[in-house]
Amino acid sequence: MTPLDYDFLRGFLKTRSGLVLSNDKQYLIESRLMPIVRKNGMASISELVQKLKMPGQEPLASAVTEAMTTNESFFFRDKTPFDHFKEHMLPALMKARAAKRHIRIWCAAASTGQEPYSLAMILKEMGAAVAGWRFEIIGTDLSGEVLERAKAGVYTQFEVQRGLPIQMLLKYFQQNGDQWTISQEIRSMVHYHTLNLLNDFSALGQFDIVYCRNVLIYFDQPTKIDVLNRTAKLLAPDGYLLLGAAETVVGLTEAFKPVTERRGLYVPGGKPAVAAPGAAAAPKLFAYAGSRPS
Structure with a gap:
């Protein structure tokens, strides 16, 4: 080369x-x-x-x-973002959405599905506490190939041993040789679409929670600013954004502010930053079909 x-x-x-x-x-x-x-x-x-x-x-x-593009993922990766989901975001949003009982969640770098399926299992474990509620979980990724794997919900022994509690493995997966297939009940809770974050994603609609973890670290600063500002437009005023442990909005945009003592968790707050002069505008193209740098 x-x-x-x-x-x-x-x-x-x-x-x-x-x-x-x-x-x-x-x-x-x-x-x-x-x-x-x-x-x-x-x-x-x-x-x-x-x-x-x-x-x-x-x-x-x-x-x-x-x-x-990197597509590594595992169930309940880093644990903290899922603790935030159970302990902070869900209680607050369920109180605020008591009338319509509907919450939308976007996993913006779904890869092979472990993150959205982890959220789905948390909701299923809540049982009667979420009875009558409608939860939409949308998983997107740049790679159509990895999203086909996510839709199939078939994982190797190695993959189910990474972060997945044994109780959930036995409860929500069916073993077939050295592979495990997640139940149709959990798979039906997640819908997947191919999406490049550089493109227009406004057609996804408004969300209450956005998981966009371990993606921004692969972008340059103008691209980070652009993706964050466009994400802010899709997030409900009282919604939440989750970033990876090595990612932050600080110095990039004022459209979000960190939640005190909740690492990686952000809420809308302020005006979007302006991208650096000469930054390329995002293409006005939306493909609903997934891979991401992740």
Whole structure:
């Protein structure tokens, strides 16, 4: 791979997914893209780059984008965001929504489904306390491939051992050899759609809770500002935003403010920041079909 090839791929990936690669990530590109090179009968990444520059290469472009985005996830990842859900967000929102008894939740980087399914299991465990309530859980991701896995709800022994309490495994999963399938009851609580956060997502409608964890860390500052400001427009005035442990709104936008003593939890509060001069506007394109940098 030549320096010019690397520069092209960096620009290509930033435009397609917001993923920002530093100058020393050639090894990462080579390890992720060589399987695509071999699968398509090419001789090198340089040949792959030449193909990407040609018109009519959308399937190849999508395969490259999905290969370069990270899709690691596990049940009840980091625990704290799910404690916030049970202990803080749900009680407050159920009090505020007592009349309409309807709460909408968006998992903006759903990957293979562990996060939204974790939320669904929490709700199911609440039993009578949420009887008569309607909960909508929407999971989106840049990768259609990982969302197909999420919809199927089939996980390996290794995947169900990462963060999932044994009681929930036995209660909500069916074992088939060395794989476990989550129950239809839980799967039916989550709806999945392909979505690139760089594109317009206003068609999703208003949400009470947004989980957007471990996504912003892969974006440059103008893109972070843009995604946060557009997310703020979709969040109810008394809604909540969850970010990853290494992410923050501080210094990016005043559209959100942190919740005291609730790490990673934010509420609407203030005016959106203005993106840096020269920042590219998000494409006005919405695909309801999922992968994300995550």
